Amino acid sequence: MMPLANYRGRKVVVLGLARSGAAAAKLFHQAGSVVTANDRKEREACPEASELEALGISVVCGGHPDDLVTPDTALVVKNPGIPYTAAPIRQAEALGVEVVTEVEVAGQLSPAPIVGITGSNGKTTTTTWTGALLEAAGLSPIVAGNIGRPLVDAAQEIGPGGWLVAELSSFQLKGTTDFHPRIACLLNLAETHLDYHGTMEDYVASKAKLFANLSDGDTAIFNADDAVCAEIGQASAGRHWPFSLTKRLEVGVSVEPPFPANAEDEAGANTSAPRWIVARDGSGAEKRIVPVGRLGIPGRHNCANALAAVAIALAAGAEPSALREPLEGFMGVEHRLEFVGTFREARYYNDSKATNPTATIMSVSSLPAPLILIAGGLDRGSDYRELIPLFRDRVKGVVALGGDARKDSQSRGRSRFNERRCRRTCRGCRRDAEQSRAGSRRHGGAGRYRAAFARVRKLGHVPFLRGEGAHF
Numbered sequence: 001m002m003p004l005a006n007y008r009g010r011k012v013v014v015l016g017l018a019r020s021g022a023a024a025a026k027l028f029h030q031a032g033s034v035v036t037a038n039d040r041k042e043r044e045a046c047p048e049a050s051e052l053e054a055l056g057i058s059v060v061c062g063g064h065p066d067d068l069v070t071p072d073t074a075l076v077v078k079n080p081g082i083p084y085t086a087a088p089i090r091q092a093e094a095l096g097v098e099v100v101t102e103v104e105v106a107g108q109l110s111p112a113p114i115v116g117i118t119g120s121n122g123k124t125t126t127t128t129w130t131g132a133l134l135e136a137a138g139l140s141p142i143v144a145g146n147i148g149r150p151l152v153d154a155a156q157e158i159g160p161g162g163w164l165v166a167e168l169s170s171f172q173l174k175g176t177t178d179f180h181p182r183i184a185c186l187l188n189l190a191e192t193h194l195d196y197h198g199t200m201e202d203y204v205a206s207k208a209k210l211f212a213n214l215s216d217g218d219t220a221i222f223n224a225d226d227a228v229c230a231e232i233g234q235a236s237a238g239r240h241w242p243f244s245l246t247k248r249l250e251v252g253v254s255v256e257p258p259f260p261a262n263a264e265d266e267a268g269a270n271t272s273a274p275r276w277i278v279a280r281d282g283s284g285a286e287k288r289i290v291p292v293g294r295l296g297i298p299g300r301h302n303c304a305n306a307l308a309a310v311a312i313a314l315a316a317g318a319e320p321s322a323l324r325e326p327l328e329g330f331m332g333v334e335h336r337l338e339f340v341g342t343f344r345e346a347r348y349y350n351d352s353k354a355t356n357p358t359a360t361i362m363s364v365s366s367l368p369a370p371l372i373l374i375a376g377g378l379d380r381g382s383d384y385r386e387l388i389p390l391f392r393d394r395v396k397g398v399v400a401l402g403g404d405a406r407k408d409s410q411s412r413g414r415s416r417f418n419e420r421r422c423r424r425t426c427r428g429c430r431r432d433a434e435q436s437r438a439g440s441r442r443h444g445g446a447g448r449y450r451a452a453f454a455r456v457r458k459l460g461h462v463p464f465l466r467g468e469g470a471h472f
């Protein structure tokens with residue numbers, strides 16, 4: 001995209017009025033552009049509309065009119081979630097109008113260097129952890145992006161002495177062209193979001209865009225245990241700083257002694273020597289950062305997240321001695337393996353952000369078996385078969401919910417999982433069944449899902465399932 005000043009007096013269309021859209025609309029308005037902000041949702045569902053109109057921005061809600069993107073449109077800034085098949089995007093492409101996400105705009109705006117963090121899983125955890133490490137090292141970070149706060153807001157607030165730490169999704173990265181982080185980090189790649197990207201190639205290419213504009217003074221941080229991540233990182237310009245759970249690295253951040261390559265071999269591994277996170281820059285000197293057993297949050301996947309955060313902090317210039325305390329003191333982020341409490345001797349964990357099979361594998365492997373897994377939701381085109389061995393070995397029961405309940409159930413079937421249907425013997429289930437029937441009549445089946453979610457929210461119901469064995 002051109003420098004922001006070049007859009008003065010020109011038409012800019014902002015698609016999607018969520019927080020990042022509103023922030024972008026205000027920014028271009030201030031820069032003197034003629035902004036039209038549009039959302040498919042009805043006006044009542046767009047709380048940002050009044051504020052934008054009060055500023056003099058034209059707001060169109062309730063659909064995408066045919067004449068939204070016109071030949072005189074200089075730029076379209078789209079909400080990352082809007083698919084590229086949406087009519088105004090197609091219109092823009094047909095007219096040769098550039099389409100970007102707010103990340104591209106923020107990249108141009110930030111006076112501070114940017115850390116970009118992406119991957120299929122662990123983005124929010126690593127981004128939050130990185131923010132804590134940079135804060136402890138006195139590097140004045142602001143954390144923003146996919147994690148919640150619009151990046152353009154943070155880019156306007158941050159001064160040149162700080163670091164803008166950006167969590168970036170594939171949806172956001174797909175809409176970038178010149179975005180140039182000082183440090184780019186790719187955590188891992190798993191099959192997900194195929195409903196949006198169509199193919200795995202498109203998904204991977206979107207992630208790889210994070211590295212596209214790196215140059216000599218920049219650092220590429222990537223997961224050396226993941227072949228595709230390593231390929232992307234190695235092909236990048238700038239200094240290469242991989243991280244690995246399973247290999248000692250002469251340059252990069254690794255665990256020593258390493259974890260076995262296969263997580264299942266962990267039980268048989270000789271772990272008498274405490275494992276440490278160790279950084280080496282190729283000069284022969286090594287920096288021992290923290291024992292893995294002292295990390296604030298459990299699980300091998302979280303150790304990988306810590307390696308990435310350490311690599312970023314060191315690349316940003318943090319003193320290694322400043323990192324130990326925030327590595328040990330980090331309590332994790334809510335909804336990620338979050339301990340909820342104990343009820344009738346059963347321990348409850350909320351890992352509702354585990355939204356693809358790989359994340360589910362990580363969380364189920366990190367918790368002591370036997371487990372009851374409450375899972376389901378929207379099918380994003382992932383293959384659930386990889387869950388089967390895990391279900392067989394560790395999961396005693398599954399409560400399958402929502403749109404994917406049938407697919408979960410099929411995975412259980414193939415694993416010869418002992419599946420029994422709820423016989424609706426308990427009060428909770430009878431009530432759910434009644435609600436479901438009423439809901440189905442009123443809302444064409446939607447009530448079934450509401451009843452299921454009500455059931456999850458009332459977690460007290462599950463020990464009954466477990467205790468009586470009536471449902472599994």
Ligand code: ADP
Nearest residue numbers: 120121122123124125301336353354359362363
């Ligand atoms: P994201 O922001 O990428 O969705 P989060 O940090 O919110 O990632 O974590 C979401 C879930 O993904 C966690 O609850 C956990 O189950 C799983 N997870 C976290 N880190 C990793 C990792 N490095 N590899 C695989 N799974 C992970």
